[in-house]
Amino acid sequence: MQQETKSEQFTFDDLSVVMGTYNEEESIGVVLEDIDRVTDGRAEAICVDGSSDRTPEIAREHGARVIEQEPQGYGVAVREAVLSADRPIVVTTDCDDTYPMDALPEFLSLINEGYDVVSGDRLYHGAREMPAFNRLGNATFALIASVLMGTRVHDTTTGMRAYRREVIQQIEWTENTGLSAELLIRPVMRDYRVREAPITYRERRGETKLDPIEGGAAIAKSIVKVCFEEHLR
Numbered sequence: 001m002q003q004e005t006k007s008e009q010f011t012f013d014d015l016s017v018v019m020g021t022y023n024e025e026e027s028i029g030v031v032l033e034d035i036d037r038v039t040d041g042r043a044e045a046i047c048v049d050g051s052s053d054r055t056p057e058i059a060r061e062h063g064a065r066v067i068e069q070e071p072q073g074y075g076v077a078v079r080e081a082v083l084s085a086d087r088p089i090v091v092t093t094d095c096d097d098t099y100p101m102d103a104l105p106e107f108l109s110l111i112n113e114g115y116d117v118v119s120g121d122r123l124y125h126g127a128r129e130m131p132a133f134n135r136l137g138n139a140t141f142a143l144i145a146s147v148l149m150g151t152r153v154h155d156t157t158t159g160m161r162a163y164r165r166e167v168i169q170q171i172e173w174t175e176n177t178g179l180s181a182e183l184l185i186r187p188v189m190r191d192y193r194v195r196e197a198p199i200t201y202r203e204r205r206g207e208t209k210l211d212p213i214e215g216g217a218a219i220a221k222s223i224v225k226v227c228f229e230e231h232l233r
């Protein structure tokens, strides 16, 4: 099994970069241009879009596949996005220009080394551009998840990860605001090969779509629920 995964070498042609997009006209162009620049235009981009601004037009102009969906929250959009990817390696990102598309080559080479999931760890370098409340919250979520899982992870709520598509397809995803944590916790607890990779994190363009208090409570609840479900499997 390990031998088999090791011999399979993926390229940017095997990459789907997917995201939920909700009124991100300020940043969508830059994000898609970065993906094109870094992958020589070879990765496909998929946007699950709930916008009422020009985001979907800009995305199409940049060659992205746009799937329209009523806005129902982060996880509803991102679940649709990861399940719509038809290439073997699926990368998630936000489309607010916070995540470094320059890390795509490194993510791909870690997958080629045999990892099933590569998770961008924003806190490793300090995440100084993240609001302090979110930074503390994200560190706390990682600690809670680590204790409940019995495996140390450092950033459970990151939006940037690479997955082998089988991982996405073999697991049933249930969470909305907590989907990002779920996308890490279930693979870790099912003994997939998961690895965190430090990434830089930039200041957000445009307004956040997540209320820190309400969203934070939903994420904490998801972490506890998903960890217990996985222990009981």
Ligand SMILES: Nc1nc2c(ncn2[C@@H]2O[C@H](COP(=O)(O)OP(=O)(O)O)[C@@H](O)[C@H]2O)c(=O)[nH]1
Binding pocket: 019, 020, 021, 022, 023, 024, 048, 049, 050, 051, 069, 070, 071, 072, 073, 074, 077, 093, 094, 095, 096, 159, 207, 208, 209, 210
């Ligand atoms: N389609 C869709 N995208 C969403 C929705 N909520 C958030 N997003 C997108 O999901 C990503 C993460 O949201 P964001 O506001 O950046 O959350 P933050 O990173 O916690 O501040 C962004 O690209 C948003 O545009 C939604 O209801 N529908």
Ligand SMILES: [Mg+2]
Binding pocket: 094, 096, 098, 159, 204
């Ligand atoms: Mg964001």
